[in-house]
Amino acid sequence: AISKRLYHPNVIEHYTNPRNVGSLDKSQSNVGTGLVGAPACGDVMKLQIQVNDNTGIIENVKFKTFGCGSAIASSSYVTELVRGKTLEDAAKIKNTEIAKELSLPPVKLHCSMLAEDAIKAAIRDYQSKRKATVLK
Numbered sequence: 001a002i003s004k005r006l007y008h009p010n011v012i013e014h015y016t017n018p019r020n021v022g023s024l025d026k027s028q029s030n031v032g033t034g035l036v037g038a039p040a041c042g043d044v045m046k047l048q049i050q051v052n053d054n055t056g057i058i059e060n061v062k063f064k065t066f067g068c069g070s071a072i073a074s075s076s077y078v079t080e081l082v083r084g085k086t087l088e089d090a091a092k093i094k095n096t097e098i099a100k101e102l103s104l105p106p107v108k109l110h111c112s113m114l115a116e117d118a119i120k121a122a123i124r125d126y127q128s129k130r131k132a133t134v135l136k
């Protein structure tokens with residue numbers, strides 16, 4: 001009952017039924033991994049993307065979040081947002097967009113920040129791996 005008062009239904013829905021939980025094979029050259037932590041609370045989020053090297057489109061995405069309900073809901077929502085997007089478009093996702101969808105209160109804004117940081121880190125990881133392969 002307490003959580004129902006504190007959390008918006010969209011948060012509870014994603015938290016109860018999170019999308020795309022799991023891991024992708026890090027050793028694959030077209031998988032980018034972002035692992036980020038929130039200094040405010042110590043919560044940790046891992047987000048992985050699998051990219052089509054030819055089109056630059058994110059074809060698969062998985063996450064694992066050790067954190068609060070809002071962080072789990074934010075990661076779940078962001079995986080839905082980025083699937084099928086180009087890296088360029090995925091990089092433009094702002095935490096405010098996530099926070100708005102989930103109606104996060106100010107104290108929970110950093111939870112959505114974690115999701116923005118995680119997708120950006122995953123994109124950077126993919127790009128640096130790709131550079132390394134091209135240079136080989």
Ligand code: FES
Pocket residue numbers: 041042043067068069
């Ligand atoms: Fe405890 Fe986020 S601060 S789960």
Ligand code: FES
Pocket residue numbers: 038040041042043067068069070071108110111114
């Ligand atoms: Fe820290 Fe949600 S990520 S409280």
